[in-house]
Amino acid sequence: MTTLLLARHGLTHLTGPVLAGWTPDVHLSTAGQAQAEALAARLATLELDAIVSSPLERCQETAQAIADGRVARVQTDERFGECRYGEWTGRPLGELAKDPLWKVVQTHPSAVTFPGGESLPAVQHRAVTAVREWNERLGPEAVYLVCSHGDVIKAIVADAMGLHLDQFQRIAADPASLTAIRYTPLRPFVLRLNDVGGDVTGLRPPEGSEDGDGGENLTGSDAAVGGGAGTT
Structure with missing residues (x-):
């Protein structure tokens, strides 16, 4: 039962008002550095078998804060990089909201290919493929962290939940x-x-939990009817 932790990067000076995309040299702001350090402190007691990051600076800096003091070092996988927004890159969100494509992004993202850029289905495909390959590489007992971007994380979650990509804006x-x-x-x-x-201590499954959690005939792949007792 491989456990994937998805961390979004901390704040930058562009986060919110501008679609940063692959804009170069976008670093964590002071607030973003504090967020990364707080996330690292939360995860300090959780053993991580690997730390993987988007190549963009804001993710690398967030991942490095988590890696400091650990044996696992930051590895880079471009497939976890931000969506390539093409001509939308670097433009204010308020301006983009007036573009006819904005409504399609909101309601029918599976049909979206950004002008001069990447389609959202392609983003999901590369990111989910990367997750599956890392799961296979690290093995069923691994707990590892990937630092990525909002739309990439949402696309991975939609796949995990069996949702159509058109639902990922939820x-x-x-x-x-x-x-x-x-x-x-x-x-x-x-x-x-x-x-x-x-x-976060409950995110690493107990030893010997791959085939079950101690309940009769309940395997690690089974959902507990009624919701179960949670992590004790």
């Missing part, structure tokens, strides 16, 4: 938030979504 991924997905042989389980606080 998912939130705030700066420096944590989302956790556990991949079992039958299905993924979304354990945390857009989590910005709280204890």
